[in-house]
Amino acid sequence: MAKTGMYVGLDIGTTSVKVVVAEYIDSQMNIIGVGNAKSEGINRGIIVDIDKTVHAIQRAVKQAEEKAGIQIKSVSVGLPANLLEVEPCQGMIAVNNESKEITDEDVRNVASAAMVRSVPPERQIVSLLPQEFTVDGFEGIKDPRGMIGVRLEMFGLVFTGPKTIIHNIHRCVEKAGLTVAETIITPLALTESILSDGEKDFGTIVIDMGGGQTTTSVMHDKQLKFTHVDQEGGEYVTKDISIVLNTSFNNAEALKINYGDAYPSRTSKEEDFPVDVIGKTDPIKVDERYLAEIIEARLEQIFSKAKEALDEIEALDLPGGVVLSGGAASLPGVVDLAEDIFGTNVKLHVPNQMGLRNPVFTNVISIVNYSAELNDVYHLAKTAVTGEKAVLAPQASAVSTTPVYDDYDAVEEYEEETKPKSDEKVTGKIKDFFSNIFD
Template sequence: MDNSGLYVGLDIGTTSIKVIVAEKVKGQLNVIGVGNQPSNGLSRGVIVDIDQAADAIRSAVNQAQEKASIEIKDVIVSVPANMLRIEPCNGLITLDDQSREITEEDVRNVAASALGTSLPQEREIIDIQPEEFIVDGFDGIKDPRGMVGVRLEMRGKLITGSKGIMHNLQKAVNKAGLNIISTVLTPLAESHVVLNDGEQDFGTIIVDLGGGQTTASVIHDHQLKYATTDPEGGTFITKDISIVLNTSMENAEKIKRDYGYADSLQASADNEFPVEVVGQSEPTYIDERYLAEVIEARLSQIFDRIKDRLNQIQALDLPGGIVLTGGVAALPGIAELAADQFNTNVRVYIPDQMGLRHPSFTAALSLVSYFADLADVDMIVRSAVGATLTKAPKLSQPEQTPMPAAGKTKKTKKPTQKKKRGEGIKNFFSDFFD
């Protein structure tokens, strides 16, 4: 079955590949198929092995095809914020000697004029965001089509990325047997879904806590103003747990999901759980507060680095504060920990669609919603970048399976309970990382 008229989104993450198939009926976006498979061939958000990534993409797409009962050929692909640059761009064309109506082709031509800036060899255009059009000196125009004038200008933002990253992304998707209808920058897509109109207008920071990296994006005046990535995410927390508790990565991931707290002040030293320790026949008991100190230590490092970068551009002064999303944002107490470290208001975004109510689904769901809601004039402007922007299918994010509780085992001595959050983190690093 042809998927024309649907939206198929492909979110290629470090730890999982997510595919969402959705259709828009009477203004309502309905998810009809989901694919979710572990990632291969990726490191810190970018593809490092094309063949492995292509195989993982193919598996996720096949899963979504079965659930949606369609054949998927064309996809909208998310682009990570790695090595991103945002810079102003301006375009200008003269329509004619005499005034006439501005057409769709004129909009495309003025956008192409704005793209005329010469780029370094290693850079590639990802997207162009129109901020306003100006017709014969009258500014603040959102869509100039049908207006009469002689001179048309466009002011906007040009978003460029690494040519190598984009090449590997396109190559892997094509090798999986898919055609890329359009690429969409992940922070842009998320801002459309995660933030309300006031937050986009007055300024808000989105912090996406993914498996392989953490991305902080600043949205102001409905535009992406800044984006930065930190090379650590949920996988690093899992590795810390594995090392400290001397257990496998698989067990560490289950422990993190079943018993983990981001804020050690919320965890209980009285609640214990069993851990399968390497080299021991009997499991060992660990308490939730001790585990929380391990998790909190890594998150605090990530937040500190992100905070330093945001302070350099005074982004933390924006009234919208911070919105957390991504899989790690599911940890209890993470909003409180972030609010304490960033010293601003913080909330966690969780999608409200049935079966997708987990922050790890945000990126894939945002990809579908963003592209489905693009205004005609935005589609015309983006077509100047060279993509064919006919509306096509997209996919949704995968469901996350809750981890089973472990069985009972032998107790060990409990670690000392911490009295203050800062002390616990300091002691943890002294014990294990110094």
């Protein structure tokens, strides 16, 4: 079914909070609003101050609303890979319907059966991802509804995470005046969205280099097989520059952006630039090679830790190589350095959406795209996780598209023009039923 409707993604990062509003028409994404606010209250990808995080979310949402000309009511929020665990699951039930035709209720019941497991009290099930169904021994079925059978089996993946992290994210979104339409596991959305079908199938590594942490994910056989989080990111490069050169954090960030390179052999000792040093009146001269060596040292440490984790599962033997994403990956020389350390082909993913061609927006675009791809079977399985009774009920609209007018006559004119006729009401209800996502 072609994707149609409005979707809003929210990415709560260590250095910035990003919001994207996308309109889908016949599965074509059109980004109509973007918000990007400096993060506060977040350390290494974890919320440590709810109130400051709420204010950052509100600022980003306001920017997106102003650019899109709409009011945002609900969002799909990304969940980081911190302490994320992925486990295979399997469930089997007898079809209850007298006609033996598999219904929505049967899909939900088999999903509930697949989740029968012991979960530690400090963790909770975040998501259940159905992969395939088996009806009376016939395998490889993606959607069994409407089929005839006696025994229904489901094979899928269960994702669990720390209750504290999940609660804090939901609490911040709600305090910001929004509702959570979907909780999206960010590395899952990222690998699903930026990799080709061949890369997902044969196996590819995705390294997301954020400001406060670096997340390494492995996709193989079209499944997210592995995640690893290193609590170091682009901010640590900036801190190293600040400490070594004895300059302020803001100056260090400017030096990294304007003169930084992660591959010292590409730089020159003859090219230098002024640096304001704390405690000195006049700036000092620093050459490009010295700055690059500072940057290289930290990034080499980050990549080496990722390589150790990947070597344990022999993931670097996968033919897809490594795909880099995230703001810290956009620094010149990062791809060359990564190729030296990993010993395989490395490429940088840059979003191709107009106005957002920067790796810093990759995660939030992936969250939006992944949300739009979710099908009815996923939402039925979701009700088994959340315990909701309703099945495939229309979701409340993520946005309000009614413009704001200062002139009262304009309001009456707009309402008269947009008032549905009797036939349009029925058609509108049918379209809403099939196009909206169940929450």
